[in-house]
Amino acid sequence: MKETLLAARGVSHAFAGTPVLTAVDLALRPGQLLLVVGPNGSGKTTLVRILAGVLAARSGEIELAERPLSAYTRREVARRLAVVPQEMLVPFPYRVREMVAMGRAPFLGALGREGPRDREVVERALASLGLTLLAERIFLTLSAGEKQRVVLARALAQESPLLLLDEPTAHMDLGHRVHTFEWLRAWIAAKPLERGVLLVTHDLLLAVRFADAVVLLDRGRVVAQGEPCEVLTPERIGAVYGVDTTVTEDEAGRPLIVAVRSRIRYPEPSDGSNL
């Protein structure tokens, strides 16, 4: 058994001279649901792109299953690591089933001929996210939340032990959001020695109740990481997000965060006018 599924060691990156990430260390262990949180522009999406190997960091190492990421081909990475990016653009009218079936790409030959087992995996991925009835719909015509479920199902069809999810629930309604988190927990629990999820989210209040560990980013640096209750104190949330919160624990020892009021104050317009 591997100690870590995915690790970043001393990762730094800059865009046009502006530092985006500075000396980021993190590790995802088997069985873990690891949250990466932080305010807008704190470097979360850049970190996901570097972890997925589609962006080369200026310095630092990424290790996938304790081997350098650079030692894998793209196909090998895709068999071990499925990514759900924050944004995507689909220019052609693919059907939902076609979109999900693309998750089988890392296992298919160049011509992309799918076997019976591939089709079975696709149907199962569709079913487990409640998409069976939408399978013949055109992806472009779905709502934003439905699209996110489709892309998640595609990642599932990849059958990789690792999921890297960038705001996968941002457009979902509350019911589907909670279901997605419960579903991710169950997915990990089915093979806790192999599977792990790294999830970027703004949804602190909800996501943190399902997480094993949290990495808090602020302006590209890891401010704190560890157990959710230890990382997300009212002081830290106040300092990083600029919002007053009350944090308590529920009966299971999971943090309950309630936002009280924002501390963000923009300077008044100089001519004294108001909206």
Place this chain on the structure above:
Amino acid sequence: MKHAIRPTQVLLLLSALLFAVTVLSLAFGSAERASSEIVLQIRLPRVLLAALVGAGLATAGALLQALLQNPLADPYILGISGGAAVGGVAALALGAGVGVGAFSVPGFAFLGALGATGLLYAVAGSVGRAPTHSLLLTGVVFNAFASSVIVFVVTATDLSRMAGIFLWLIGSIRLVDFYLIAGVALLLGLGLGVGIYHAYALNLLSQGDEIASHLGVDVVRVRRRVLLATSLVIGASVAVSGLIGFVGLIVPHLLRLVVGSDHRLLVPASALLGASFLMLADTLARTILAPTELPVGALTALVGGPLFLLLLRRELARAAP
């Protein structure tokens, strides 16, 4: 799981259509009673050439649309045909119009197409998916630039070659010898083969480099190969027929409405339907005003221009909800 039409049925149907259009194209012409001589020695080479060029242009359109992630891409609109034409004109001006020299035209046209594709990528494709307007603007500028280079070259050449060059530029299927047809068929077959081989990867690439990469595609390698194949196909097509526009836009668009967007089917289907389409267009071009011939490029633009505007309007409406 029900599919309205199976891929094999689509390809069979399109093959049947191709056969029917071939027979039709051979049967009609300006001669009142066609002798077997006219059919075999005049119409057959021309019909074959129209089929090859149509297949090539339609395939190139489908491939470009996937690579650029934009259903409005077309070799003519984006100025890649223009680049090929610059190469072809250069070869013709150097006196390569006849005999063995004719084979240098496809080579020069390929280089021109490759140069234009490379520039297009350097300008509009360097930052992932280029917005539709910057793609189209790049094409407009390329075409303007290509035209002025062509005018420059043609003006500098002697009068006797000028008429031939202009006729070639307008875009017409004319009489060429069987060796040239065989050469073009070879190049097209090669390009089409590369395109079909990578068609599945194009499904993934059409959603962006990063998505394709996440799904295990070696993006740089696939894109380089498909771009080369596209330039090859466009170079060969333009070399023998000049500037015939909009085939790469019309054919894949029609097909997407019926067979969907899976490039494993879309690319070979585009080749088949493109062949039928241009054969039919060329048959019309040489019969409706017989004995005068219309350049077939004028005919395809007559259909393609309005369709392009319609698609552009829809695309803009989608971009600004």
